[in-house]
Amino acid sequence: MTGKRVIALCGGIGGAKLARGLYELLGLDLTVIVNTGDDFEHLGLMISPDVDTVLYTLADLNDPERGWGRAGETWNFMASLAQVGGETWFQLGDRDLALHVERTRRLQEGQSLTRIVHDVARRFGISAEVLPMSDDPVRTIVATDAGPLPFQRYFVRSRCVPVVRAITFEGADAARASPELRAAFKQPGLAAIVICPSNPYLSVDPILAVPEMRELLQETEAPVVAVSPIIGGAAVKGPTTKIMAELNIQATNASIARHYMEIIDGLVIDSGDGSEAASLPVASLTTATLMNSLDDRVTLARDVLDFARELASSPQRVRPRYSAG
Amino acid sequence: MTGKRVIALCGGIGGAKLARGLYELLGLDLTVIVNTGDDFEHLGLMISPDVDTVLYTLADLNDPERGWGRAGETWNFMASLAQVGGETWFQLGDRDLALHVERTRRLQEGQSLTRIVHDVARRFGISAEVLPMSDDPVRTIVATDAGPLPFQRYFVRSRCVPVVRAITFEGADAARASPELRAAFKQPGLAAIVICPSNPYLSVDPILAVPEMRELLQETEAPVVAVSPIIGGAAVKGPTTKIMAELNIQATNASIARHYMEIIDGLVIDSGDGSEAASLPVASLTTATLMNSLDDRVTLARDVLDFARELASSPQRVRPRYSAG
Numbered sequence: 001m002t003g004k005r006v007i008a009l010c011g012g013i014g015g016a017k018l019a020r021g022l023y024e025l026l027g028l029d030l031t032v033i034v035n036t037g038d039d040f041e042h043l044g045l046m047i048s049p050d051v052d053t054v055l056y057t058l059a060d061l062n063d064p065e066r067g068w069g070r071a072g073e074t075w076n077f078m079a080s081l082a083q084v085g086g087e088t089w090f091q092l093g094d095r096d097l098a099l100h101v102e103r104t105r106r107l108q109e110g111q112s113l114t115r116i117v118h119d120v121a122r123r124f125g126i127s128a129e130v131l132p133m134s135d136d137p138v139r140t141i142v143a144t145d146a147g148p149l150p151f152q153r154y155f156v157r158s159r160c161v162p163v164v165r166a167i168t169f170e171g172a173d174a175a176r177a178s179p180e181l182r183a184a185f186k187q188p189g190l191a192a193i194v195i196c197p198s199n200p201y202l203s204v205d206p207i208l209a210v211p212e213m214r215e216l217l218q219e220t221e222a223p224v225v226a227v228s229p230i231i232g233g234a235a236v237k238g239p240t241t242k243i244m245a246e247l248n249i250q251a252t253n254a255s256i257a258r259h260y261m262e263i264i265d266g267l268v269i270d271s272g273d274g275s276e277a278a279s280l281p282v283a284s285l286t287t288a289t290l291m292n293s294l295d296d297r298v299t300l301a302r303d304v305l306d307f308a309r310e311l312a313s314s315p316q317r318v319r320p321r322y323s324a325g
Numbered sequence: 326m327t328g329k330r331v332i333a334l335c336g337g338i339g340g341a342k343l344a345r346g347l348y349e350l351l352g353l354d355l356t357v358i359v360n361t362g363d364d365f366e367h368l369g370l371m372i373s374p375d376v377d378t379v380l381y382t383l384a385d386l387n388d389p390e391r392g393w394g395r396a397g398e399t400w401n402f403m404a405s406l407a408q409v410g411g412e413t414w415f416q417l418g419d420r421d422l423a424l425h426v427e428r429t430r431r432l433q434e435g436q437s438l439t440r441i442v443h444d445v446a447r448r449f450g451i452s453a454e455v456l457p458m459s460d461d462p463v464r465t466i467v468a469t470d471a472g473p474l475p476f477q478r479y480f481v482r483s484r485c486v487p488v489v490r491a492i493t494f495e496g497a498d499a500a501r502a503s504p505e506l507r508a509a510f511k512q513p514g515l516a517a518i519v520i521c522p523s524n525p526y527l528s529v530d531p532i533l534a535v536p537e538m539r540e541l542l543q544e545t546e547a548p549v550v551a552v553s554p555i556i557g558g559a560a561v562k563g564p565t566t567k568i569m570a571e572l573n574i575q576a577t578n579a580s581i582a583r584h585y586m587e588i589i590d591g592l593v594i595d596s597g598d599g600s601e602a603a604s605l606p607v608a609s610l611t612t613a614t615l616m617n618s619l620d621d622r623v624t625l626a627r628d629v630l631d632f633a634r635e636l637a638s639s640p641q642r643v644r645p646r647y648s649a650g
Contacts, residue, residue, distance in 0.1 A: 043426050043427070043430050044369075044426065044429050044430040044433055045426070070405075073401075074399055074401050074419060076398075076399050076401075076418075076419040076420045077402065077419045077420065077422050077423050077426075078423075079420070080395075080419070080420040080421070080422070080423035080424070081423035081426070081427060083423070083448060083449070084423055084424055084427045084445050084448055084449075085427070085444060085445075085448050086423060086426070086427040086430075093401075094399060094401040094402045094405070094419035094422075095401045095402065095404070095405040096405070097402050097405070097419075097422065098402050098403075098405035098406035098408070098409055098411060099405070099409055101368050101369065101370070101402075101406070101411070102368070102406060102409045102410070102411040104369050105368050105369040105411075108369055119410060120409050120410075123408060123409055123410050124408070124409075
C-alpha cells in the first residue's frame with residue numbers, strides 16, 4: 001500500500017464521527033461518500049440529512065450534544081412555522097435552514113448535488129472531498145407493520161416505532177455514480193476504503209444499492225474495512241439492533257461481517273467484543289470503537305488505517321476480486 | 326353613512342401604521358387591501374413584503390424600531406446563508422422566514438395568495454380581513470437612469486439611489502381582483518375607503534393599476550379619503566419626495582391631491598401644512614398625521630373616519646360617479 005488516499009462510506013451521526021477522525025489524519029487525501037437515501041423534500045425544500053451531518057461534522061460546525069444539526073443553533077424559524085400552521089415534525093434550525101434553501105435553489109437551477117456539496121464543503125473550509133453517493137434520486141423506503149414509510153417518516157416522525165419488515169431503495173437500480181465518484185475510485189494511490197460504523201441496513205446499504213458503487217468496490221484493489229456499529233450487542237445510538245431483531249438477525253458482529261461479506265476484507269470490532277473475533281468469517285481488528293472525543297475518533301481512524309495497511313500486505317486475501325487480480 | 330365597514334388601501338410601513346389605528350377602532354369591520362407589486366421570488370421563496378408588514382403590524386408582531394419584519398427577530402439564517410455563498414442583499418429574519426417558506430409551499434400546491442393570507446391572519450389572531458390586491462402577479466418595475474429595476478432591486482439592493490424615470494406595473498392590465506376583494510366592495514354597509522399614507526407612486530399606484538380596483542373605486546358610493554404621506558414637504562420615511570423630484574412633481578400636498586384626483590373625495594394633511602389647505606383641489610382635513618405611538622395611529626384613524634362621515638353627508642360631492650348617482 002503505497003498510496004495514502006482513503007475513501008470512506010458514511011451515513012449520518014455515527015459514521016460521521018469516524019469520518020472526522022479520518023479527516024484529522026488525511027485532510028485532502030480523504031474522500032467521503034455519503035448516503036442520500038434519507039434525502040427528502042419537506043416544506044418545498046430539498047433536505048440531505050446525512051450529507052449535511054458529514055459537512056457540519058468535518059467543519060466542526062456540528063452540535064456535539066444533539067448529534068445532528070449545527071452548534072449554537074436557534075429555533076425561531078420552527079416556532080414561527082408552528083404559528084403560521086406549517087408542518088413541524090422535522091426540526092430545522094435557523095442556521096441549518098440556509099443550507100436547505102441554498103441547495104434547493106441551486107438544484108432547481110439544474111446544478112448537481114455533487115457540485116453544490118463540493119462548493120459548500122470548500123466554503124466551510126473542508127479540504128476533504130465530500131461526495132453524495134449519486135446525483136440521481138434514491139429513496140430509502142421502510143416496509144413496516146404500519147405500511148411503507150419513507151425514511152424520515154419512519155425515522156423522525158414515527159421515531160422508529162413501527163416494526164420493520166424490509167428496507168428498499170427506490171431508484172437505486174437506475175442511479176448512476178457521478179463522474180467525481182468514479183474518479184475517486186480510479187485515481188492512483190487509493191490506500192483503503194473504510195465503511196464507517198453507520199447503520200448497515202438504513203445508511204450503508206443505500207450506498208451499496210447503487211450498482212456502480214458495488215462494481216467499484218468489487219473492482220478496487222484497495223482493502224475494504226468496515227467498522228462494526230455493534231458494541232456489546234447494542235448500537236451506540238439509533239435503531240440498529242431494534243431493526244436487526246425485527247429482521248431476525250442476531251445483534252452480533254458476526255451478523256455485521258456476514259452482511260458485508262462480499263464487500264469487505266476485514267471488520268473492526270470493539271475491545272469488549274474480543275471474544276467474538278474467532279467466530280467472524282473475515283479478518284478482524286479488536287480495538288476501542290466508542291468515539292466520544294476527537295481523540296477517540298483519531299485513534300480509531302489510525303487503528304483502522306493500520307489494519308487496512310496490514311490487510312493489503314497480507315497473503316490471505318479472500319474476496320473474489322483478489323483471486324482474479 | 327349608516328354602515329361601519331371600512332376598506333383601507335395600503336402599502337408597507339407607513340400605510341400599515343394607519344391600518345393598525347383603523348384596526349383598533351374597527352376590528353372585523355376593517356378590510357385592508359395590500360399592494361403586491363413589490364412581491365418577488367428570492368432564493369426560491371415567494372416574498373410579499375407589504376402583505377407581511379401589514380400582517381405583522383396588525384398582529385403587533387412587527388419590529389417597531391426597524392419598521393419592517395418581526396420583533397425579537399434573530400438573523401442566524403442570514404449569517405449561515407452568507408457562509409454557504411447565498412445572496413444576502415435582502416434580509417430575511419429567522420422568524421420572518423417561516424412565513425415565506427409556508428407561503429411558497431402553499432402557492433406551489435396551487436392555493437391562492439388570498440387564501441394563504443387569510444389563514445395566516447386568522448392564526449395571528451387578526452380579526453380584520455387582509456386581502457392582496459390581486460392573486461395574479463403584478464410586478465412594479467422602476468425605470469431608472471441605471472436601466473429598468475424590479476422593485477426590490479431598486480428599493481433594497483440599490484437603496485433607491487438610481488434616478489427614477491418612470492414606474493410601471495407589469496401584469497396589472499391582466500390582473501383580476503379576487504372574488505373576496507370584489508365582495509368587500511359589494512357588501513352592504515361600506516362607510517369609507519381610506520388610502521393610507523403609503524408612497525403613492527410605488528405602493529398605492531400598483532393597487533390602482535388593477536383595472537377592476539379602479540372600477541370598484543369609481544362605482545362605490547362610499548367616500549374615498551387619502552392621507553397624504555407628505556409632511557412639511559418631506560416624507561416621514563422612504564423615497565417619496567426623492568421620486569417626486571425625479572418625476573418633476575413638487576413635493577406638496579397639492580401634488581398628492583392631484584395624483585389621486587379621480588379617486589378621492591378628500592385629502593387629510595398634517596397640521597403643520599394647514600396653509601396648503603386652501604390650494605388643494607379637493608376637500609381636506611388638517612390634523613396631526615405623524616404616527617409614532619399606537620395612540621397617534623388611533624387618533625388619526627378616528628379623525629379620518631370622522632372626515633369620511635362628514636364628506637358622505639356633504640352636498641359638495643364632486644367626483645364624476647356622484648354626478649351620475
